[in-house]
Amino acid sequence: MYEQPKVAVHAQRRASARAHNSNAHGPASTPGAGAVPHASPLTGHLAALVSATEAVRQAAESPEQRAELDAALAGLHARLAALAPAGAVPAQTTGGVIGRPGGSRLAMAHEHAHALAGRLLVVAAAQQDTVTAMLACRRMDAHAAARSAL
Template sequence: MYEPIRTKSVHSTMAGTSDFPHRTREEELDIQLASHLAALLAVTDDLHAQAPSTDLDAAAERLARQVARLRGGRPPARATTTGPTRAAALHRRAHALAGRALVVAASRADTAAAILAAERMDAHAAALATDTSATGTLAATA
């Protein structure tokens, strides 16, 4: 009834017998943090396309530098805008991405990335608060 396994297991646990490369925890965290920051950069570029500002320019440059640092000097791909999207939705998305980046940066003790992510969270939270108060005022007068 039992047929013995005749091929080498793909789940080998013995040290040195694996045929696929492994990454360290630090390398995995670097990849994850670079991905979150690159996504935040894309949303920042979308926001900048809708309403250009020097704050968004500076944030985009800082994000691009951090992504390049985490990717071994390779600059991130900069996409064109994805189309018309409400600014509030973009700010909510950016706030969430910055929060994820902050968690990963704190996990890997990357102070520069953590500070940048926290600053971006604050900026997007402030933009959301301003947007909410402006729409609340408009709704009250309507």
């Protein structure tokens, strides 16, 4: 008598478990359930990067740098609005970058923004959010290039 391999059953169970854990089961997909809107884990990281990018923009001296940072801020704000339900965007910190002796304020701001973009990339990859991961990569590249140009 032939017995079906148990591996196939196990694989089928794993596939159905993955389908069950999809992102389609969030509060946005259950209207009227009395769910309180919540922010995704990415929104806090995005808000921190927005704040750091604004600090870099304030420290930037040339109009070209400010124009690039304005475009970056527009993209970050758009992604934050897309991820966060209305009213669920975390408060942004306005803490400045603490300078070290011998370091410029702009260089420190770029370094801080680069680190925050790296954290955003890690969280976006864990959440399998390709759009946010690509945005974080672009910001990391821009801050690294600006930091090395100083």
